[in-house]
Amino acid sequence: MPEKVEKYLPVCVSLGPGDPELVTLKALRTLQKVEIIYCPATQSDGKTLSRAKDILDEIGIDTQKIRIFLVPMSKDRTLAEKVYSDIASEIAECYQTGRSVAFVAEGDSGFYSSVHYISDKLEEMDIAVQHIAGVPAFIACGALAGIHVVKQDERLSVFPSGTSAEEIMMEVEAGKSVVLMKLSQQKDTIKKAVEILSEAQFHYFENVGIAQKEFYTNNRNEIIQRLFPYFSLLIVKKD
Amino acid sequence: MPEKVEKYLPVCVSLGPGDPELVTLKALRTLQKVEIIYCPATQSDGKTLSRAKDILDEIGIDTQKIRIFLVPMSKDRTLAEKVYSDIASEIAECYQTGRSVAFVAEGDSGFYSSVHYISDKLEEMDIAVQHIAGVPAFIACGALAGIHVVKQDERLSVFPSGTSAEEIMMEVEAGKSVVLMKLSQQKDTIKKAVEILSEAQFHYFENVGIAQKEFYTNNRNEIIQRLFPYFSLLIVKKD
Incomplete structure (x- = not known):
């Protein structure tokens, strides 16, 4: 046996x-x-x-x-x-x-x-x-910026790809927090959203959690000039 | 000085x-x-x-x-x-x-x-x-059930309250994963969604992370009979 x-x-x-x-x-x-x-x-x-x-x-x-x-x-x-x-x-x-x-x-x-x-x-x-279970990237991004990603009764939408500037605008105007991922695949959409959505806060992140490479800005002009590398992410909220 | x-x-x-x-x-x-x-x-x-x-x-x-x-x-x-x-x-x-x-x-x-x-x-x-940053509850729920909460180009919607069964249905039919929180505040909505949304998977959780109290089921009849305590959560996905 x-x-x-x-x-x-x-x-x-x-x-x-x-x-x-x-x-x-x-x-x-x-x-x-x-x-x-x-x-x-x-x-x-x-x-x-x-x-x-x-x-x-x-x-x-x-x-x-x-x-x-x-x-x-x-x-x-x-x-x-x-x-x-x-x-x-x-x-x-x-x-x-x-x-x-x-x-x-x-x-x-x-x-x-x-x-x-x-x-x-x-x-x-x-x-x-x-x-x-582990900490997802967008949660670490929120902590770096010190923001409420979502609070109280706010809704959250996560879009990994294939969205449009108009869709992002609709979500934000409905009071949702929006997490945008895979930015490198949708550069033009993102840049257009930053331009047209004047009443929103944009929180942009690169390489969160990586020493010496971590980058965060909520300045629109700076965001538009970034190259959107693989590990980049945006959190968009109504002002 | x-x-x-x-x-x-x-x-x-x-x-x-x-x-x-x-x-x-x-x-x-x-x-x-x-x-x-x-x-x-x-x-x-x-x-x-x-x-x-x-x-x-x-x-x-x-x-x-x-x-x-x-x-x-x-x-x-x-x-x-x-x-x-x-x-x-x-x-x-x-x-x-x-x-x-x-x-x-x-x-x-x-x-x-x-x-x-x-x-x-x-x-x-x-x-x-x-x-x-820390691990949010819905992420720990996904790990307990061993499921992809979201994969590839799937979108995620998180609703903490105030949703309707029809809205949940629309989101799921559009291919989104939906996380529903604060179930105790919207019991009737949730039970209706479980009844009408025949082509979806429902993953229901209570007290995830609490030894001896953790509960998970994906059985519709069992879900409908639960009391939806404070620490309960649902993840809904298309079949």
């Missing part, structure tokens, strides 16, 4: 927006405890970039147990999905053989994070996944 | 949804370091209730430095505003006399937290406040 293998459920650990100090106690404890950590990265100009790996390094996680996987950056999601499937299979094997394993996401894994697909694939294989 | 007093900026510390392990490293370190911590509580049937104080106890913060203040629970916000003003004055005095001080909020202080008003009052007195 084969020896019974003790099994550990895989854990999906959210790391927060970038500041290693915004990692939760639960995330840190889990990452210290597990044997293997799968960590996403991208490649650009031959360089491997991973904000998640940076956070793991900064909180002192043993590099030996970190397994980097590259996620293709493409509008066509087929390639990325293949990678997530492969990693899910590797994690499933860890689970079957009794090795404790985590996989990590920047921000929160359930909030616009593609790492969550690994979890979906594991669930399809009938392997339950534990999720550890 | 009077001796120069070294001054420490007040810190507004977000504690997360209730699970002491979802406190961030930065929050813990700050709370351990400061001399005084202002902590909100409410009174009900002669008992003082404070989820924030429970979290402080669970992460081992010295009770000696915690100063509880009672926030009146009333639709009329005048009484509560008076309390926040008084606490802001006390914090300002701490600042002037060189004592390091924090005040705490459940969830995230910029996300539907009235504790943020203390920060507003301090800013009016030209005292800058540092904010430490």
Whole structure:
């Protein structure tokens, strides 16, 4: 009779927006405890970039147990999905053989994070996944600016892409707070909104949580002149 | 000449949804370091209730430095505003006399937290406040259910109150994820939405982050029978 293998459920650990100090106690404890950590990265100009790996390094996680996987950056999601499937299979094997394993996401894994697909694939294989919540980027942005993102009965709309200046205006005039993400994909829309929406406050952020790179302004002219890099975000509210 | 007093900026510390392990490293370190911590509580049937104080106890913060203040629970916000003003004055005095001080909020202080008003009052007195971001409740709910709250280009709408079943239906049919809060104030609306919106998933939560009290279901019949207590929340998505 084969020896019974003790099994550990895989854990999906959210790391927060970038500041290693915004990692939760639960995330840190889990990452210290597990044997293997799968960590996403991208490649650009031959360089491997991973904000998640940076956070793991900064909180002192043993590099030996970190397994980097590259996620293709493409509008066509087929390639990325293949990678997530492969990693899910590797994690499933860890689970079957009794090795404790985590996989990590920047921000929160359930909030616009593609790492969550690994979890979906594991669930399809009938392997339950534990999720550890993290601080999403827009919440860290609000804290940096010291603003109420939303208060009392205010409503919030989050638009990751594909909006128009007119739509942003309608939402703000209806009294909603609007979070705009993926600004690099909708530069013209954003600039037009900043121009036409005179009775709103615009809070613009870049690289929140990244030491030396963090930037915040609520000055319209400054916003219009920014380049809207990958990690940029806007919070718009009625004055 | 009077001796120069070294001054420490007040810190507004977000504690997360209730699970002491979802406190961030930065929050813990700050709370351990400061001399005084202002902590909100409410009174009900002669008992003082404070989820924030429970979290402080669970992460081992010295009770000696915690100063509880009672926030009146009333639709009329005048009484509560008076309390926040008084606490802001006390914090300002701490600042002037060189004592390091924090005040705490459940969830995230910029996300539907009235504790943020203390920060507003301090800013009016030209005292800058540092904010430490925390995990909001809806993010912890998504992690408990193991769902994508939002993914890819999906939009998110958060409604804290005053919505209608028809409005929820329109949002969900437009492909948005909807977070509904303060369910106790809109029981009939929610129950109607659960009945009429046949092509949606409903994820219902109570007391997420509170040991032994946490509850989650995505079963419609079960949801309709719940009492919608103060700490309840719904996430609605298209099937």
